[in-house]
Amino acid sequence: MYRTHNCGELRLTDTGKQVTMSGWAGTIRDKGGLLWIDLRDRYGITQLVFDENYTDKSLFDVARSVGREYVLQASGTVIERASKTNKIPTGDIEIKVTELKILNAAKTPPFTIQDDTDGGDELRMKYRYLDLRRNEVQKNLFFRSNLAIETRKYLAGEGFIEVETPNLIKSTPEGARDFVVPSRMNKGQFYALPQSPQTFKQILMVSGFDKYFQIVKCFRDEDLRADRQPEFTQIDCEMSFVHQEDILRTFEGLTKHLFKSALDITLGDFPRMTYDEAMRRYGSDKPDIRFGMEFIDLKSPKGSEFGSGADDVPPGFAVFDGAESVIAFCAPGCAEYSRKQIDELTEWVKRPQIGAKGLIYVKIEADGSTKSSVDKFFTPEVIKTWVDKCGAKPGDMLFILTGEDERTRKQLCELRLEMGSRLGLRKGDDFKPLWVVDFPLLEWDEDEGRFFAMHHPFTSPKALDIPKMESDDRITLKSMRADAYDLVLNGVEIGGGSIRIHDRDLQSRNFKLLGFSPEEAENQFGFLLGAFEYGAPPHGGIAFGFDRLCAVMNGANSIRDFIAFPKNNQGRDMMIDAPSGINPKQLDELGIRLAPQA
Amino acid sequence: MYRTHNCGELRLTDTGKQVTMSGWAGTIRDKGGLLWIDLRDRYGITQLVFDENYTDKSLFDVARSVGREYVLQASGTVIERASKTNKIPTGDIEIKVTELKILNAAKTPPFTIQDDTDGGDELRMKYRYLDLRRNEVQKNLFFRSNLAIETRKYLAGEGFIEVETPNLIKSTPEGARDFVVPSRMNKGQFYALPQSPQTFKQILMVSGFDKYFQIVKCFRDEDLRADRQPEFTQIDCEMSFVHQEDILRTFEGLTKHLFKSALDITLGDFPRMTYDEAMRRYGSDKPDIRFGMEFIDLKSPKGSEFGSGADDVPPGFAVFDGAESVIAFCAPGCAEYSRKQIDELTEWVKRPQIGAKGLIYVKIEADGSTKSSVDKFFTPEVIKTWVDKCGAKPGDMLFILTGEDERTRKQLCELRLEMGSRLGLRKGDDFKPLWVVDFPLLEWDEDEGRFFAMHHPFTSPKALDIPKMESDDRITLKSMRADAYDLVLNGVEIGGGSIRIHDRDLQSRNFKLLGFSPEEAENQFGFLLGAFEYGAPPHGGIAFGFDRLCAVMNGANSIRDFIAFPKNNQGRDMMIDAPSGINPKQLDELGIRLAPQA
Secondary structure, three states: OOOOOOOOOOOHHHOOOEEEEEEEEEEEEEOOOEEEEEEEEOOEEEEEEEEOOOOOHHHHHHHHHOOOOOEEEEEEEEEEOOOOOOOOOOOOEEEEEEEEEEEEOEOOOOOOOOOOOOOOHHHHHHOHHHHOOOHHHHHHHHHHHHHHHHHHHHHHHOOOEEOOOOOOEOOOOOOOOOOEEEOOOOOOOEEEOOOOOHHHHHHHHHOOOOEEEEEEEEEOOOOOOOOOOOEEEEEEEEEEOOOHHHHHHHHHHHHHHHHHHHHOOOOOOOOEEEHHHHHHHHOOOOOOOOOOOOOEEEEOOOOOOOOOOOEOOOOOOHHHHOOOEEEEEEEOOOOOOOHHHHHHHHHHHHOOOOOOOOOEEEEEOOOOOEEEOOOOOOOHHHHHHHHHHOOOOOOOEEEEEEEOHHHHHHHHHHHHHHHHHHOOOOOOOOOOEEEEEOOEOEEEEOOOOEEEEOOOOOEOEOHHHHHHHHOOOHHHHHOOEEOEEEEEEOOEEEEEEEEEOOOHHHHHHHHHHOOOOHHHHHHHHHHHHHHOOEOOOOEEEEEEEHHHHHHHHOOOOOHHHHOOOOOOOOOOEOOOOEOEOOOHHHHHHHOEEEOOOO | OOOOOOOOOOOHHHOOOEEEEEEEEEEEEEOOOEEEEEEEEOOEEEEEEEEOOOOOHHHHHHHHOOOOOOEEEEEEEEEEOOOOOOOOOOOOEEEEEEEEEEEEOEOOOOOOOOOOOOOOHHHHHHOHHHHOOOHHHHHHHHHHHHHHHHHHHHHHHOOOEEOOOOOOEOOOOOOOOOOEEEOOOOOOOEEEOOOOOHHHHHHHHHOOOOEEEEEEEEEOOOOOOOOOOOEEEEEEEEEEOOOHHHHHHHHHHHHHHHHHHHHOOOOOOOOEEEHHHHHHHHOOOOOOOOOOOOOEEEEOOOOOOOOOOOEOOOOOOHHHHOOOEEEEEEEOOOOOOOHHHHHHHHHHHHOOOOOOOOOEEEEEOOOOOEEEOOOOOOOHHHHHHHHHHOOOOOOOEEEEEEEOHHHHHHHHHHHHHHHHHHOOOOOOOOOOEEEEEOOEOEEEEOOOOEEEEOOOOOEOEOHHHHHHHHOOOHHHHHOOEEOEEEEEEOOEEEEEEEEEOOOHHHHHHHHHHOOOOHHHHHHHHHHHHHHOOEOOOOEEEEEEEHHHHHHHHOOOOOHHHHOOOOOOOOOOEOOOOEOEOOOHHHHHHHOEEEOOOO
16 A cells, blocks of 8 residues: 555644655755755645654665655654644655655656646647646646536536537538548548537437537637647536526526635626627627726717717817727826836737827826827817816826727727736636627628628527528628627627527528528538438527636636647647658558658 | 526525526527416526516517527526526526527537437437537536546545656557547658557556556547547556556445435445356356346357257257257247247347347247257257256247357357347446456457457556467467456446556567567567566556446446547547648658558
């Protein structure tokens, strides 16, 4: 037996016990005649003590030969510590060791295994097995494991059944790029890895499973960013005989349960906002509502999609005159910003990632007077109307962007988030969930000259908008709204879903809108269209990004910290060195060849 | 709201309530002025009633237009039934319908949606969404979902953490054939789908996670049989600081818990048997011990791997003289078998799948005399010694096979199982678990002229056998035993595992035994060898075939019945029609081409 106790459980009441423990050597302190080794495992740290006065010479020599990260098995007696510490739960005791076995030696790790490690990203990815020893990373994975348990507990309690859907499915050109898997038994053909179990969960509804969920790996072959991974995990759910309200209620319940059980945080009822309103007030379909700085339209086109139709800008300034929209927000307490700071912010919004042409500001001085970069184009009275409209107070600053309505909102959204961060208003431990509802059904793709489904091709248009499907007018089609919703938390989309189409005819019409020929629709989704002919119930669902949920609940930015073995931005697993070449025999068996390198 | 109640919950005490329910039309009975529709959902069946005497004409017409599998929403009053039935829990009531909405129509299904369906395998696979509506299939998937919940409950209670390991990993030629995934970002390179998370779970032990589990999809590109699927699910587990005994105790506990919670069956302690003993007594490393008919060696070579060294066969019969082994078992009550039945059995063992040259029998008549196919070669006294040795009684029959020892055992094993089935001794509701331990470390592959790991290359030899690794002698190497174990249930291997090597040097020597050059070992498993240098703890684990466990616990033969969307023997998903061709643009992006068809 390697241990009678783990390294986290012994207390003063255990004094006198004969124990055996196993673990890793942490800090080692050698005071000549006295030697202490911190023995560490998943459960905690227990101090081993060796004393020349009573420790056998040969045992003492073994102890002295121990290095950091050696794997040890120690037996001895639990004794009260001379100098207790309350930094660790076992701080009142130590083990007077009578037997010590080195189970495995260890080389010196290439970086320190501490919360504040000196290892860079690449090094830690390569030696992920050492990085995973760090308390910080372990804590994240325990959090994740626990969150999955609580998710299952809640959903099982609500009558959901977990069904495993296949990973080797069919490639469909709609949506993101598929990872494909060549078939050996069916040469020239390929499976695809699922981007989501979407059609399968709908099939399960047609089959009468009523409430389905699955915590499931999904795959997208997209170029990677910090918060994207080629494989990621979803909490995937679907329900039958439901309206949007039923889904929102159920999954608001799940979210509240997760916060309560994992963080002991009680969330109030989640506010809701339409997509249009979110775009108007925050320029984003996933607004961070931990802080204000809402958008105020100074000028926006009448009848535009998101604008309020405001007109508070008299003509005379060419930039404003030529702009579709002029939109402001008030940054509280920023009137003290120096010329240099404003210039730096101006450069920031002009970077290609944001793409604004410039940044206009209005400082509200302590005496209520204003100072603005457009002072020479507008009277103080006009500028005062803007200040009033934005509810700005002395000491505040207005930031204003102009241009085409939708683009300006997106640019201003980035600036708002940046200012929120700079002002410390985006606290990791402040949680502000929000349902964004009534998403557009369709999204026009300028490059391909056709509509794409904003959510996915199975999303139901709102009942009132169904007649619009027959229209030829792009504006009319673009105005259609869907029974689609996102759950947004602190500016991050953590879940999204929709009520689905369950009528074959409506689904066919939707495919047509998306540019599918009847043959393409049949070829790719024939089974679903077929299923709809045999008694499909009304149904809808949602999927949560599980990695992202873990990250946001911990106030972390990157999902990588919550994935045991993440890939880097080139899609590589640095530890195992994958992907890699495979041998020609494998290619032959699969009936494929490598294309000559360009 | 689509429903106030589901179709399984209303009782007599609900009489008088106004309710709304949704579901599928099952049996419809039309008696002219009276019409009943069984409304079905996952939760049960509730009878709707329409009566010309009080049902509105237009409502009655709607009701009459309903066909099987239509999706309905019905509102009405709960009333006591005139003719109650105790066949369903809602049999005391029915719904006097006041409002009926057809939510979706349905074509006539291509097969009946009943326990005893008239649909063949292929048809049901193609219309899996209808097959999944059958009570039988739903029951299986609910069983599976529940078994996963209970697995997680037990393991979490034992301190295991569930960690998701990656699905896009590295291809290794060892073991079964990998499915591979071409990488777009790293052209010419491939990921592999995991055959198991083996190396990752070992890495997690090196990282100090101590107890890991995962219910996880695994992938093997092998030719398929009834109980094989290209993707399957494992309960994958690993523990640190353990000996074999710790693993066996923990997972015997899990198995007992699953039987108790899912089937309310209390299993006693599991017997154990060495691999050698299992081969000697049953000719199999996964013996079905629900019934006896153990092997009795009449002749077997001294010092052979499995034989007892028996010598109860005097010379004189060429077939026996030339055979390495002569092995019998007693089939109780089979003395009445006719000549025709024996001939048929003889043909059965001579089929290529079994490959025996012939079948020898000894009938023990009611008076104790014997009648045998080898009567002319042996005296009744000699034959009597066989009968006695086998413990056969009047009315029994001995079956005897001869030939090379190991092959004869395997052939006789098949016959034993067949006889067990024919005699009704392999009951689906009789559960006899068994640990088979001390598996050989290595398996000689005649074709490739080298050793393969019987379990996998990370399995630890037994401590006493480690010195044998230095041997050049094939027999010595073959005699090495490993700390490897299988959990066998009713003749099916439901779990298998081993204590792993945790020493870099030992692992390198094992790779060498398996024919890896140091470069190959480094290239394929360098990360693991590296990890072993930084303090790897002793560790071991096990993996359960989850699909198979579900099947065996239900006395079912095929794992397909417990998989929501299985593939057929050609690896095809008949419903979605995958795999399929992909477009040339996708191939281009991936840098691969199809090889010309041969």
